Amino acid sequence: MRSLSQCVFLIFIVLLTGCASSSSYGPIGGSEVGYAERRIKENVYEVTFQGHKRMSFESAYDFAVLRALEIGKTLGYEYMLLTSNKDKTKTKYLTLGGGCKTTALSKETTCSEPTTYRRTLPAYTLKVQYFEKKPKGRFLPENLFLIRASYIAMRHEYGMDK
Numbered sequence: 659m660r661s662l663s664q665c666v667f668l669i670f671i672v673l674l675t676g677c678a679s680s681s682s683y684g685p686i687g688g689s690e691v692g693y694a695e696r697r698i699k700e701n702v703y704e705v706t707f708q709g710h711k712r713m714s715f716e717s718a719y720d721f722a723v724l725r726a727l728e729i730g731k732t733l734g735y736e737y738m739l740l741t742s743n744k745d746k747t748k749t750k751y752l753t754l755g756g757g758c759k760t761t762a763l764s765k766e767t768t769c770s771e772p773t774t775y776r777r778t779l780p781a782y783t784l785k786v787q788y789f790e791k792k793p794k795g796r797f798l799p800e801n802l803f804l805i806r807a808s809y810i811a812m813r814h815e816y817g818m819d820k
Contacts, residue, residue, distance in 0.1 A: 701733075730805045738786050739787045
């Protein structure tokens, strides 16, 4: 009986983890999780992705890149150059509890220290430039993307190609 409940729990965690990553991808909504973009010039955009507290920094970065690739694909460009990236991760602190309590029956007083909780929300802002042909010059390989191939590979990596 115990192994069955452990197995069900493990399956639930695996499913929940898979859903948490891909279901977080979309425009920023009421929960302030998702992407946003701003056009700077005809072929230059700034793309931001804000993740939730259970999202890894790598996933937040990848989702910002994925959104930038989507924009380039929609606009019909072949290449995307990542010209800058900024870590916009936010850390919020919440302090709860603390103080003293006296029980009614025994009249004993117990005191506790407040507990501080930390919540980290990974976020990245990328500045990208799009090109119809491979740009001339020397670029780091991780900054130059062939849009269509990179878009397909990244969607497949996060299980979004189904």
